[in-house]
Amino acid sequence: MSSWRLVEDDPAPEAGPTSGAGPTSEATGPLGGRTERPRTGARRMLVVAATVLLTLIGAGGLAVAGTGMFAEKPEGCSKPDRSIQLYAVELPKDGTQIRLGYGLTPQTASYPGPLMEMMEGECLAITLHNQVSAETLAALRTDPAHPLGVSLHVHGVKYTQQSDGTVQSGSYVPPGESRTYTWYAQPRNNRTGAQGTAGYWWYHDHVVGGPHGTQGLSSGLFGGVVVRRPGDPKPDRTYTVVFGDRQSINLRRGAATDTCTEVNPQPGPSCLVARKGERVEFVVVGIGNDMHTFHLHGHSWADTRTGVISNNGQPFVDSIPIIDNKTLGPGDSFGVQVVAGDSVGPGHWMLHCHMQFHSDAGMSTMLHVLDENGNMPPGMDHQHGASTAGTAGTAGAASAPAAGGGQHQHN
Numbered sequence: 001m002s003s004w005r006l007v008e009d010d011p012a013p014e015a016g017p018t019s020g021a022g023p024t025s026e027a028t029g030p031l032g033g034r035t036e037r038p039r040t041g042a043r044r045m046l047v048v049a050a051t052v053l054l055t056l057i058g059a060g061g062l063a064v065a066g067t068g069m070f071a072e073k074p075e076g077c078s079k080p081d082r083s084i085q086l087y088a089v090e091l092p093k094d095g096t097q098i099r100l101g102y103g104l105t106p107q108t109a110s111y112p113g114p115l116m117e118m119m120e121g122e123c124l125a126i127t128l129h130n131q132v133s134a135e136t137l138a139a140l141r142t143d144p145a146h147p148l149g150v151s152l153h154v155h156g157v158k159y160t161q162q163s164d165g166t167v168q169s170g171s172y173v174p175p176g177e178s179r180t181y182t183w184y185a186q187p188r189n190n191r192t193g194a195q196g197t198a199g200y201w202w203y204h205d206h207v208v209g210g211p212h213g214t215q216g217l218s219s220g221l222f223g224g225v226v227v228r229r230p231g232d233p234k235p236d237r238t239y240t241v242v243f244g245d246r247q248s249i250n251l252r253r254g255a256a257t258d259t260c261t262e263v264n265p266q267p268g269p270s271c272l273v274a275r276k277g278e279r280v281e282f283v284v285v286g287i288g289n290d291m292h293t294f295h296l297h298g299h300s301w302a303d304t305r306t307g308v309i310s311n312n313g314q315p316f317v318d319s320i321p322i323i324d325n326k327t328l329g330p331g332d333s334f335g336v337q338v339v340a341g342d343s344v345g346p347g348h349w350m351l352h353c354h355m356q357f358h359s360d361a362g363m364s365t366m367l368h369v370l371d372e373n374g375n376m377p378p379g380m381d382h383q384h385g386a387s388t389a390g391t392a393g394t395a396g397a398a399s400a401p402a403a404g405g406g407q408h409q410h411n
């Protein structure tokens with residue numbers, strides 16, 4: 001059996017007290033154990049004893065992983081507290097764009113995928129079933145030598161390499177197959193210094209199209225993750241809002257970002273709706289190549305882990321900024337909680353990227369805040385167009401006709 005071995009080199013003792021450049025105080029290795037010192041002058045030396053490891057890289061190679069060479073589950077996670085099934089499926093195309101989605105059932109797959117909610121300390125096993133055809137995955141592939149599959153890669157929580165969701169580690173799922181990924185929401189530990197994992201994160205494919213899952217991301221394989229602590233405020237509703245390339249919100253732009261109907265609007269990735277007084281949570285994620293800013297009209301939040309201040313009896317904490325706009329780069333995620341319509345009332349509240357050419361190109365949607373009974377009071381007109389070129393004038397448009405061009409108007 002091969003192994004990598006990292007040999008920590010001690011400072012050369014005969015070199016004298018003044019000649020040793022660089023840090024010389026590290027008399028012990030990271031684990032406190034003194035090691036044999038090859039006096040090579042190199043501060044560190046990687047020893048590759050054999051090349052068998054290379055044979056582990058590739059399809060099926062890590063099947064040996066469960067045998068104990070690697071721990072399959074992170075420390076403290078010897079047995080999953082909960083198991084769920086997740087399906088990767090192909091969804092109807094958006095124009096010519098292939099769309100994929102994750103779902104707790106194949107029928108409910110969407111982009112973004114389902115919110116993964118965990119409590120700190122919890123260990124979650126997710127079995128991913130790849131129902132996307134080889135043909136579709138091949139169409140998304142940028143390199144004909146790249147393997148076909150989908151995966152599940154998560155940010156923020158703990159996992160071993162077998163749950164990394166990459167080709168490099170062999171932790172992906174070929175078409176028609178399944179694989180179980182294990183996530184551990186490691187709790188804060190003051191004794192060990194572990195910071196904990198509570199917060200807002202996300203998951204995504206890391207395999208479709210190429211080694212970084214770029215085509216999986218741009219096709220819809222992503223979703224939000226929330227790790228809570230006991231005592232965290234519980235939202236009434238959570239929406240995952242993913243800002244991406246081509247001025248997109250959840251891969252949609254313009255009128256497609258808001259498909260709420262006046263009667264019985266169905267909350268979902270393209271319909272953000274709440275009743276006044278409800279605690280609404282947004283899991284905000286950046287994908288792609290662009291910077292964005294997340295702005296919500298009429299509402300503000302604390303720039304903290306949860307978006308709220310745990311005041312412990314102190315009503316004001318001036319060291320924590322209260323904001324209504326937050327910058328988001330690719331791979332970033334954060335969460336906020338707001339009380340819908342608090343002090344501002346029901347209405348159609350814009351939610352948009354504040355990079356002006358993004359919002360002008362259609363990177364803008366609405367949070368529809370109804371009254372406590374679920375009605376929109378009279379006089380709350382709004383309209384939005386299917387603008388992709390920034391040509392639609394919106395000022396003074398309250399009386400514009402509701403028909404045509406993807407425009408609609410709610411009263």
Ligand SMILES: [Cu+2]
Pocket residue numbers: 243247290291292293353354355358359363
């Ligand atoms: Cu933007």
